[in-house]
Amino acid sequence: MASIEIVLVMLLALVASGYLVRMLPFALPLPLMQIALGALIAALGGRSVQLEPDVFFLLFLPPLLFLDGWRIPKEGLFGDRGLILQLAFGLVLFTVLGAGFLIHWMIPAMPLPVAFALAAIISPTDPVAVSAIAARVPIPKRLMHILEGESLFNDASGLVCFRFAVAAALTGGFSLVSASLTFLWVALAGAAVGVGVTWGASLAQRWLSRRFGEESGSSILVSLLIPFGAYLLAEHLHASGILAAVAAGVSMSFVELSGRALATTRVHRAVVWDTLQFALNGLVFVLLGEQLPGIVRDAYIALKESGRHSPWWLLLYVLAINLALALLRLLWVWTTMHWNLFRSRRRGEKVERPPWRLVIATSLAGVRGAVTLAGVLTLPLTLPQGAPFPARNLAIFLAAAVILVSLIAASIGLPYLLEGLQIPEEPSERREIELARREAAAKAIAAIEQAQHTLAEKNPADADLYTNAASRVMSSYQRRLGGGKSGGDIHAEELRKADAAEIALRLAALQAERQEIFRLARQRRISDETARRLVREIDLLEERYR
Structure with missing residues (x-):
C-alpha cells in the first residue's frame, strides 16, 4: 500500500x-x-x-x-x-x-x-x-x-x-x-x-x-x-x-x-x-x-x-x-x-x-x-x-x-x-505543405462532385439543395486553388436537409484529402512529418463533423 x-x-x-x-x-x-x-x-x-x-x-x-x-x-x-x-x-x-x-x-x-x-x-x-x-x-x-x-x-x-x-x-x-x-x-x-x-x-x-x-x-x-x-x-x-x-x-x-x-x-x-x-x-x-x-x-x-x-x-x-x-x-x-x-x-x-x-x-x-x-x-x-x-x-x-x-x-x-542565431529557413516544408494542400484540394473537389451526383440520383427532388451544399463545401477548396464560388441561399425549411447534405459532402471531401496526402507520403513527395501534421488536422475536422 x-x-x-x-x-x-x-x-x-x-x-x-x-x-x-x-x-x-x-x-x-x-x-x-x-x-x-x-x-x-x-x-x-x-x-x-x-x-x-x-x-x-x-x-x-x-x-x-x-x-x-x-x-x-x-x-x-x-x-x-x-x-x-x-x-x-x-x-x-x-x-x-x-x-x-x-x-x-x-x-x-x-x-x-x-x-x-x-x-x-x-x-x-x-x-x-x-x-x-x-x-x-x-x-x-x-x-x-x-x-x-x-x-x-x-x-x-x-x-x-x-x-x-x-x-x-x-x-x-x-x-x-x-x-x-x-x-x-x-x-x-x-x-x-x-x-x-x-x-x-x-x-x-x-x-x-x-x-x-x-x-x-x-x-x-x-x-x-x-x-x-x-x-x-x-x-x-x-x-x-x-x-x-x-x-x-x-x-x-x-x-x-x-x-x-x-x-x-x-x-x-x-x-x-x-x-x-x-x-x-x-x-x-x-x-x-x-x-x-x-x-x-x-x-x-x-x-x-x-x-x-x-x-x-x-x-x-x-x-x-x-x-x-x-x-x-x-x-x-x-x-x-x-x-x-x-x-x-x-x-x-x-x-x-x-x-x-x-x-x-x-x-x-x-x-x-x-x-x-x-x-x-x-x-x-x-x-x-x-x-x-x-x-x-x-x-x-x-x-x-x-x-x-x-x-x-x-x-x-x-x-x-x-538566441539570435540566424539559421537559414528550410523552404522544403513550406513547399511540401503547399503541394499537399493543392493536390488534396483537387481530389476533394472531385470527391464532392461525385458524392453530389450520387445523392442527387438517390433523391432527385433535392438536387438543387445538394448543388447549393456542394457549392458551399467546394468554395473553401477552390480558394486553395486560386478560384472560388459563393454558395447560394437556402430556405429556412430546407436548412436541416442542407446541413445533413453538407456534412456528408464534407466527410467525403476529407476522406479524399486524407487518402491523397497518404499517397503523396508513400511516393516520398512530402515527408511523413508533413503528412502526419495534415492528417491530424483532417482527423480533427472529421471528428467535429461526425
Missing part, C-alpha cells in the same frame, strides 16, 4: 512541476524542477523507493523509444543518416575509450572494465531533456532531428558496450572477435524483431478489423503493447530490446501511411500517447531526484572505502568527467562536421560552413537522461565469487551527477548560444 501511495505522490509532483515552472519568474527546465520535487519527496517521506532495475527498464524505456521512433521525421533521419550514425556509433566508442581510461586513471579503485561500463552508460543522450530546455529558444529543426536520431541509436550502441564491459568485469576476460559477432547479432536481430512485431500486429489487427469491425480502444491498446512485445521477444532471443523498440516505432510510422486506421482511433491514440510520454518522462526525473539522497550517501561511503575521506573528491570527479565528456563530444562533432564538408566539396556540392555557435550548441546538447539512469541501476550487486561489485555505488552516483550537470549546463548555455 505504501508503494502505491508513493507512486500517487510522484504523479501529483509531476502535475505540480508543470505549474511551478510557469509560476517562476526565471526560466527553469522542467526536468530540473521534477528532480527537485523528487528530492523533496525523499526528504519528507523518510525512505526511498526500492527500484528493481529490470522492471524499471521494461516499464519506462520501450514505450518512450517506440514513440520517438514513431514520431521522428523520417526524411530528416534518412537525409542526415551519415552524421547521425557517426554520432550514434562512432562518438559512443570514442567516449567509452576516452572517458573510460580517464575514470580509471582518476579512480584507481574502480577497475578498468567498470570504468568502461560507466563511460558506456553515460554516453547515450536524451533529446526529451533537450526539448524541455530549448522550449523557449528557437532551436534549429534540423539540429533537433539530428539529436533525436542520434539518441535513438546511441541508446542501443551505448547499452551494448555497457553489457560487454559488465561481462568483462564479471568474468575478467574480453574477446574482440566474440564481442563484434555478438554486437552484429544484437543489432540486426533486435531491429528485425522490432520490424516483425509491428508488421505482424498490424496485419493481424487489419484482418480482424475487416472481418469483425474496429474498436478504437482495442487499436490503441495494441499500439501500447507493441513496444513491450518487441522488447521482450528480442531480449528472449538475446538481442537488443532497445533497438527492437526503436525499430518497431520506425516501422509503425510506415504502417500508418496506409491510412487504414479510423480518424477517431488516430485522434484518441495521439492523446493517450502524449499523456503516457509526459508521465513516463517526468517520472524518470522525479525518481532520479527521489533516489539522490541515498545515491550520495552510498557514494560517500564507497569513497571512504577507496581511501579518499574528503567529500570534495566527489565534486572533483563529477566536474572532471563532465568536462571530459563535453570536450570529447566537441572534438568529435567538430571533426565529423569538417570531414563531411570536405567530402561534400570533393563531390562538387555547394555547402556552407556551420556557425561556430551551432557547433558548440550541438556539443552542449548532449544531455543525459532516462537511459543513463536506468542502465547504471542494472549494475550487478556482486561478482560471481560473491564479493561486492567493485565501486558500484560510486558509479551510480557519478552517472546521476552527469545527468544533473549536463541538464544544468545545457539549460544555461543553450539559450545564450541559440
